[in-house]
Amino acid sequence: GDSVTQMEGPVTLSEEAFLTINCTYTATGYPSLFWYVQYPGEGLQLLLKATKADDKGSNKGFEATYRKETTSFHLEKGSVQVSDSAVYFCALSGPLMNRDDKIIFGKGTRLHILP
Amino acid sequence: DTGVSQDPRHKITKRGQNVTFRCDPISEHNRLYWYRQTLGQGPEFLTYFQNEAQLEKSRLLSDRFSAERPKGSFSTLEIQRTEQGDSAMYLCASTQLGQITDTQYFGPGTRLTVL
Numbered sequence: 001g002d003s004v005t006q007m008e009g010p011v012t013l014s015e016e017a018f019l020t021i022n023c024t025y026t027a028t029g030y031p032s033l034f035w036y037v038q039y040p041g042e043g044l045q046l047l048l049k050a051t052k053a054d055d056k057g058s059n060k061g062f063e064a065t066y067r068k069e070t071t072s073f074h075l076e077k078g079s080v081q082v083s084d085s086a087v088y089f090c091a092l093s094g095p096l097m098n099r100d101d102k103i104i105f106g107k108g109t110r111l112h113i114l115p
Numbered sequence: 116d117t118g119v120s121q122d123p124r125h126k127i128t129k130r131g132q133n134v135t136f137r138c139d140p141i142s143e144h145n146r147l148y149w150y151r152q153t154l155g156q157g158p159e160f161l162t163y164f165q166n167e168a169q170l171e172k173s174r175l176l177s178d179r180f181s182a183e184r185p186k187g188s189f190s191t192l193e194i195q196r197t198e199q200g201d202s203a204m205y206l207c208a209s210t211q212l213g214q215i216t217d218t219q220y221f222g223p224g225t226r227l228t229v230l
Contacts, residue, residue: 004157036221043119044158044206044221089157101210102148102171103219105157 002027006090006106013080014114021075021109023064023090031092033057033066033073034103038087047075047088082113119222121207127228128197135193136225140209147190148219149182150206151175158206164190165212197229 006023013019025031035047035057048057053068062077073090090106120139128134140147145166150158161180162172166187176182179197184190194201204226208219 043223044208046218046220049218091157101219102160102163103150103158103208104160107155107157 002031002092002104004090004092004104004106006088006109008107009087009110010112011109012112012114015082016079017113019075019077019080019084019111021088021090021111023073023075023106025071025073025090025092027071027092029094030068031094032101033064034091034093035062035064035073035075036089036091036105038089038108040086044089080111080113082115085111085113087111119207119209119220121205121222121225123225124223125226125228127230129230130199131196133193133195134197134227135191136205136227138190138192138207138209138222140188140190140207141211141220142188144209144211144220145187146210146212147184148208148210149190149192150208152204152206152224153202161192194227197227199229202227202229 003026032051034049036044037047048059050057050066056065064073064075087108087110089108091103093101093103122137148163149161152158161176162182164184167184179195182192204224206224207222210219
């Protein structure tokens with residue numbers, strides 16, 4: 001079945017460092033890909049998404065590019081802030097407008113940013 | 116639009132008791148999803164509704180679990196004869212089928228602890 005694999009955490013970086021969180025997926029067809037973020041004490045929030053190959057999703061300085069050839073959707077940010085400390089989930093769902101679009105999540109990567 | 120709300124936010128119960136959780140989706144969202152998240156894991160799909168019809172149930176949803184969405188608005192998730200393994204965060208999400216976007220909006224979750 002469809003699945004998502006992301007790098008294990010925790011990941012600890014200093015403020016202003018470059019961030020990469022790796023994510024690869026297994027799916028039939030052409031899934032939509034997402035990054036969700038869960039800040040301490042808060043609910044899941046959509047960070048960014050991409051719905052077709054070579055699309056780049058971006059938000060709040062974070063970026064991820066849908067790479068079909070490598071089945072990857074790595075999350076990057078050029079300069080992290082303490083406020084970026086959270087758990088990040090890579091996820092996929094069926095193609096856009098699919099009848100059954102439940103989301104399949106990775107296990108999450110906890111990110112700690114040190115001041 | 117006040118977002119997805121869930122009640123209660125926390126529930127502590129003794130093994131063998133029944134519990135019921137409520138989810139109020141974003142108004143006029145016709146799809147509603149339930150997920151379960153255990154410690155250190157990503158959310159896992161349980162079931163979803165389109166309007167009042169329950170269209171899919173995960174094999175994770177044993178016969179002790181039942182979900183309803185009687186009028187196509189709020190939904191309830193009931194767990195009968197709770198077990199310690201039911202301890203988890205139960206998340207609700209909603210979306211509007213038919214929009215260009217397939218974004219699911221998540222509630223804050225109900226944390227269940229079974230003693």
